[in-house]
Amino acid sequence: MxxxxxxxxxxxxxxxxxxxxxxxxxxxxxxxxxxxxxxxxxxxxxxxxxxxxxxxxxxxxxxxxxxxxYHDFHLNPKGQHVIKICRAEACQSAGGFAVIAALENTLQIKLGETTADGKITLEAVYCLGLCPMGPAALIDGKPKAAIKPDNVIALVKELA
Ligand code: FES
Structure with a gap:
């Protein structure tokens, strides 16, 4: 239906x-x-x-x-928390793809989506100026550097 x-x-x-x-x-x-x-x-x-x-x-x-x-416009409401993960080159070469995959697996959403409970939105950004410390993200506006796939579950639990 x-x-x-x-x-x-x-x-x-x-x-x-x-x-x-x-x-x-x-x-x-x-x-x-x-x-x-x-x-x-x-x-x-x-x-x-x-x-x-x-x-x-x-x-x-x-x-x-x-x-x-424009990435700043949203057709759907954002979650209570927003994780903006860097997809630019330096972060990707530092392991960003694996971090994104871990985030998507943990949250059961893809980039650009919000969890079903409305708690977390996962978005892509392209360089946060933290290139030497990648993979980097902004979590509710706060920078987070050197994220490893193994850290992702703890990081998500902190938000939940
Ligand atoms: S490439 Fe990710 S912060 Fe610059």
């Missing part, structure tokens, strides 16, 4: 329309609008994209393309 796509709450719909209006529905303010919608709703709900597209006289595909192009 196909799950129906949830609709926006009336309050969320009003917030999206209000944000668009605050930028006079100008298409060249799409990025500002997306940032404001995300700030107000915690993410940019997929159901808000047709509203934004209509207000700015853009296609849904154009709005969707922008939201999915």
């Amino acid at each position: 196909i799950n129906p796509v949830p609709t926006l709450s009336p309050a969320a719909e009003r917030a999206v329309v209000s944000v668009c209006n605050s930028y006079h529905n100008k298409p060249d303010t799409l990025l500002e609008i997306l940032h404001d919608v995300q700030e107000q709703l915690g993410h940019v709900p997929e159901q808000s994209l047709p509203l934004i597209a209509a207000a700015l006289n853009l296609s849904r595909a154009e709005v969707y393309g922008v939201v999915t192009f």
